[in-house]
Amino acid sequence: MGDDYELPENEGFEELIKYTVPGYLMGIAAGIFLDMQGYQTNPVGQWLVRTLSGEGESILEGIYSIRQRFIGGAGTMAEAYGWGKLFGLAVPWIIDLASRLAGVDVYGVEGFYIPYFYALSDQIGANISGMFFLRRKEGGWGAAFSRYVRHPVMLASLAIIVIVPVGLLLLRLYGFSPTTQTFTALETIVANLCWVPPLVGWYVQRKRGI
Numbered sequence: 001m002g003d004d005y006e007l008p009e010n011e012g013f014e015e016l017i018k019y020t021v022p023g024y025l026m027g028i029a030a031g032i033f034l035d036m037q038g039y040q041t042n043p044v045g046q047w048l049v050r051t052l053s054g055e056g057e058s059i060l061e062g063i064y065s066i067r068q069r070f071i072g073g074a075g076t077m078a079e080a081y082g083w084g085k086l087f088g089l090a091v092p093w094i095i096d097l098a099s100r101l102a103g104v105d106v107y108g109v110e111g112f113y114i115p116y117f118y119a120l121s122d123q124i125g126a127n128i129s130g131m132f133f134l135r136r137k138e139g140g141w142g143a144a145f146s147r148y149v150r151h152p153v154m155l156a157s158l159a160i161i162v163i164v165p166v167g168l169l170l171l172r173l174y175g176f177s178p179t180t181q182t183f184t185a186l187e188t189i190v191a192n193l194c195w196v197p198p199l200v201g202w203y204v205q206r207k208r209g210i
């Protein structure tokens with residue numbers, strides 16, 4: 001399990017980190033504006049606020065991946081990561097709409113999973129895309145899985161995918177409810193830890209002088 005095996009080259013994760021804060025700011029700004037207009041519980045407003053707060057950086061990361069593809073450079077994990085996040089964008093929209101049509105109380109405990117998917121469906125897509133990237137690079141699923149369980153970015157990604165829904169459930173159990181658009185933005189931002197895996201990748205590469 002040599003350190004040089006986990007991140008053997010510059011994977012470009014530093015490019016992805018810088019996209020997180022703009023997404024957060026757009027979500028907060030949209031939430032405050034809609035609250036001031038009296039749309040505290042408007043479902044379309046919540047869709048917009050959650051999309052910006054939870055997926056704003058994914059849109060920018062997807063643009064980064066498209067740009068990398070047109071440049072024609074060598075494929076990196078960061079590019080694959082960005083493509084996966086872009087493809088995961090629409091999943092929470094479908095889940096949100098289906099939940100409302102089914103009569104789920106989106107403000108109560110039973111609706112805790114909705115901000116989770118807005119915050120991390122793109123992360124799930126990125127994790128899957130990263131696994132396929134390793135499969136192509138290693139030439140087989142066995143070698144790809146071996147690389148996966150030793151890749152700090154993939155492990156960090158998996159950790160937040162598993163931990164975040166527990167935190168959201170506890171938050172709702174303790175009485176939090178996104179009854180304003182600003183609360184909706186804050187709940188989604190807290191759940192949106194998509195910056196953690198790229199930060200881990202950047203840190204490990206910097207530590208090794210890559």
